[in-house]
Amino acid sequence: MGEVVIIGGGVTGIQAALDLAGHGITVHLVEREPSIGGHMAQLDKTFPTNDCSMCILSPKMYEVSQNPNIRIHTCTEVTGITGERGHFRVHIRKNPRYVDEETCNGCGDCIRICPVEVYNRFDAGIGVRKAIYKPHPQVIPDIVIKDAEHCIECGLCYDVCGRDAIRKEDAPSESVIEAVSIIIASGYEVFDAGQKEQYGYLRFPDVITSLEFERMMNASGPTMGSIRRLSDGATPRHVVFIQCVGSRDIPLGRPYCSGVCCMYAIKNAMLIREKYPETDVTLLYMDVRAYGKGYEEYYERSKALGVRFLRGMAAEVIANRTGMAIRVENTENEQMEEIHPDLVILSVGLGPAYDSAALADHMGIPVEDTGFFRSLDNKINCVATVKPGIYIAGASVSPKDIPDSVAQAQAAAMRAFIDVTMQDC
Ligand SMILES: Cc1cc2nc3c(=O)[nH]c(=O)nc-3n(C[C@H](O)[C@H](O)[C@H](O)COP(=O)(O)OP(=O)(O)OC[C@H]3O[C@@H](n4cnc5c(N)ncnc54)[C@H](O)[C@@H]3O)c2cc1C
Numbered sequence: 001m002g003e004v005v006i007i008g009g010g011v012t013g014i015q016a017a018l019d020l021a022g023h024g025i026t027v028h029l030v031e032r033e034p035s036i037g038g039h040m041a042q043l044d045k046t047f048p049t050n051d052c053s054m055c056i057l058s059p060k061m062y063e064v065s066q067n068p069n070i071r072i073h074t075c076t077e078v079t080g081i082t083g084e085r086g087h088f089r090v091h092i093r094k095n096p097r098y099v100d101e102e103t104c105n106g107c108g109d110c111i112r113i114c115p116v117e118v119y120n121r122f123d124a125g126i127g128v129r130k131a132i133y134k135p136h137p138q139v140i141p142d143i144v145i146k147d148a149e150h151c152i153e154c155g156l157c158y159d160v161c162g163r164d165a166i167r168k169e170d171a172p173s174e175s176v177i178e179a180v181s182i183i184i185a186s187g188y189e190v191f192d193a194g195q196k197e198q199y200g201y202l203r204f205p206d207v208i209t210s211l212e213f214e215r216m217m218n219a220s221g222p223t224m225g226s227i228r229r230l231s232d233g234a235t236p237r238h239v240v241f242i243q244c245v246g247s248r249d250i251p252l253g254r255p256y257c258s259g260v261c262c263m264y265a266i267k268n269a270m271l272i273r274e275k276y277p278e279t280d281v282t283l284l285y286m287d288v289r290a291y292g293k294g295y296e297e298y299y300e301r302s303k304a305l306g307v308r309f310l311r312g313m314a315a316e317v318i319a320n321r322t323g324m325a326i327r328v329e330n331t332e333n334e335q336m337e338e339i340h341p342d343l344v345i346l347s348v349g350l351g352p353a354y355d356s357a358a359l360a361d362h363m364g365i366p367v368e369d370t371g372f373f374r375s376l377d378n379k380i381n382c383v384a385t386v387k388p389g390i391y392i393a394g395a396s397v398s399p400k401d402i403p404d405s406v407a408q409a410q411a412a413a414m415r416a417f418i419d420v421t422m423q424d425c
Helices: 011-022 038-042 053-066 109-113 156-160 210-217 261-275 295-304 356-363 402-424
Strands: 004-007 027-030 070-073 076-082 088-094 117-120 127-130 173-179 181-184 188-190 207-209 238-245 280-285 308-311 317-320 323-330 335-339 343-348 350-352 390-392
Touching: 004 011, 004 173, 011 027, 011 038, 011 053, 011 070, 011 402, 027 076, 027 088, 038 053, 038 210, 053 070, 076 356, 088 181, 109 156, 181 356, 181 402, 207 210, 210 261, 210 343, 238 261, 261 280, 261 295, 261 343, 308 323, 390 402
Parallel strands: 004 027, 004 181, 027 070, 181 390, 207 343, 238 280, 238 343, 280 308
Antiparallel strands: 076 088, 088 173, 117 127, 188 350, 317 323, 323 335
């Protein structure tokens, strides 16, 4: 029976892989990071139910690892695609992990002994990891990776590894997968908040992004779930969310709404009020977009919990020795207000994965002006592309929340399933 390649192992790719594998189809799940999971693995809770994100995702990740019909290719990128529906040849490059994937059992002895600490990208830069590491405790595959750039070759990890799994040298390896269909599920990248200089990101330690805040809220994150100011470790007394950072911003070339920021900010505002009832929370916004099932009710709940919604966009965040200040026009009463937060969270928008243009080029399919993949038709054919047999799903198509990403994953999996079964007829 024909096989399917899925590019991107976030919740979209995972769902599509499980659906296809459940119908007996062999799937190759290609993920450039050392673990599958995507952004959902970084989140703390999920709107609109406040369920723990990993409690939903982790069983699916494990199911993927145990399914005999799914081959996981981590640290792997697509370098070229040739052929057409039924006969695609997907060229992949596996980047060095410096660890034997078959031999490593993920025991973590090497991590404990490693003396080098560097910033952990998985913790969005606010936590540290070792030079040999797992990005987070629930990685799949459950093995380590050595960061050759920061490794000082002290030799301690080689000595402690009872299985001789760690390699001094490793090199990329190239191979080709033959596939009937391809599903692109390469997701998104968050906006680089440094581009909005007026908000002081990276200049002021207590201005952080929403993704950093997700890691801070997470019990297995760098602060073990407690909300702290990065400057002095104190619990903030007034948190301000600034919405639409890198969204609905025409001068910046990002005119579109990122779709999820209102809801994730409401979620986090609510979680702060629940955990620290004495902390004030203000959300500065243009419009609140709570369009999904149960979302408007969720928004109302946050107001009942005491979250203040102030309609107006912050001109800038200023800071001096006494703290931070934001001047904002309240557009509901046209009064200027000055607020004094001690933690500012920038609700960063979603953009396409950094290499989507290159991926689109390999496939011969177009991207939108925004950089997201273009559907054949945005109304009734949104997971198809101009190229038969190549499907797109999830946040690689446009900013999307988890329920919508999963629905598209299932639609794309069904289209690929039809291709495989038609070919076998
Ligand atoms: C701060 C924040 C909070 C959020 N909170 C919520 C919430 O509470 N509820 C909710 O419903 N949604 C929330 N979201 C949105 C949610 O993150 C997305 O809906 C979801 O992650 C989309 O999944 P995806 O698999 O399409 O993309 P991603 O999660 O981005 O996964 C894509 C995967 O593809 C991989 N990849 C990319 N390019 C390549 C390539 N060329 N080759 C191989 N692999 C590649 C990436 O490494 C990644 O693993 C939030 C978003 C943010 C920023």
